Amino acid sequence: MRTGRIIALAVLAPCGFASSGAIAAPVQWPGNGQYYEAVCVEGGITWGEARMAAQAAGGYLATPTSEAENEFVFSLVDASEFWDEGSTGWSRGPWLGGFQNHNSTDYAEPAGGWEWVTPGWVPGDAGEPFTYANFEPDQPNDINGYQDHLHFATDPSPNRASTWNDANANILMPGYVIEWPPEPDPSEQVAEILDFVDTSVDGGTLTGDGPGNSAEKRLNALINMIEAAGDLVEDGDIEGACQQLLDAYKKTDGEPKPPDFVAGDAAWDLAGMIQDLRATLGCE
Numbered sequence: 001m002r003t004g005r006i007i008a009l010a011v012l013a014p015c016g017f018a019s020s021g022a023i024a025a026p027v028q029w030p031g032n033g034q035y036y037e038a039v040c041v042e043g044g045i046t047w048g049e050a051r052m053a054a055q056a057a058g059g060y061l062a063t064p065t066s067e068a069e070n071e072f073v074f075s076l077v078d079a080s081e082f083w084d085e086g087s088t089g090w091s092r093g094p095w096l097g098g099f100q101n102h103n104s105t106d107y108a109e110p111a112g113g114w115e116w117v118t119p120g121w122v123p124g125d126a127g128e129p130f131t132y133a134n135f136e137p138d139q140p141n142d143i144n145g146y147q148d149h150l151h152f153a154t155d156p157s158p159n160r161a162s163t164w165n166d167a168n169a170n171i172l173m174p175g176y177v178i179e180w181p182p183e184p185d186p187s188e189q190v191a192e193i194l195d196f197v198d199t200s201v202d203g204g205t206l207t208g209d210g211p212g213n214s215a216e217k218r219l220n221a222l223i224n225m226i227e228a229a230g231d232l233v234e235d236g237d238i239e240g241a242c243q244q245l246l247d248a249y250k251k252t253d254g255e256p257k258p259p260d261f262v263a264g265d266a267a268w269d270l271a272g273m274i275q276d277l278r279a280t281l282g283c284e
Helices: 002-012 047-056 067-077 186-203 214-234 238-250 267-281
Strands: 035-045 091-100 114-116 147-154 164-168 173-180
Touching (some): 067 091, 238 267
Antiparallel strands (some): 091 114, 091 147
């Protein structure tokens, strides 16, 4: 998973490392377990381009939702290569994942309707409303209109600060910050799957599937398969765990052969959770 991030970033040739060809590894913030990568781009980049680059790298534009997180993210870009200092009278820094949602019930210029992108966000989607903000004094101001996207900035130039400004998405900023969620823990995923099965059975949205007494036996067999996969993960036998999970998935995928061991509204969600765990383990 980490390798995929590095390949995606290498295509952009971050200017801070272009001369040596080295790519900085994502940095984890202990405050939330998330990973972050600051990328500077020679010649600048628009907000839309930065958003797509972040998603291509498996993440999204950074969404600092607290003062502590914001200061951490700023510390990654507190260097001259990430800033345009002086050409506009402002010091303009990297793009962040904030945008103004014109469809929000809170939308009003210049300060209403600000939201954060979420994983998989595309234009037109709603985001996560701001509960924390760190705008530069007298910002946002929507000067000249269409200033609906967020970046680090400070006035006067040349300076660098963790404050924000609203800007037109088509302006070329010197970089952006990517954020990734923490990598899943396979053992925790196994526990979550088993909890989901218990809750769904209790709620009547998951039942064993088969004639007579075989329905309960099939449900228990599926549970045993998932538990066995968890034991194999703990023992370091990833190949064995992958095979167990593949067998379990085939008993939940809705295909006629082999027959499913479970039925109900939660069966498809269970199949998805098993596939997510297989993806975490790198199963083929």
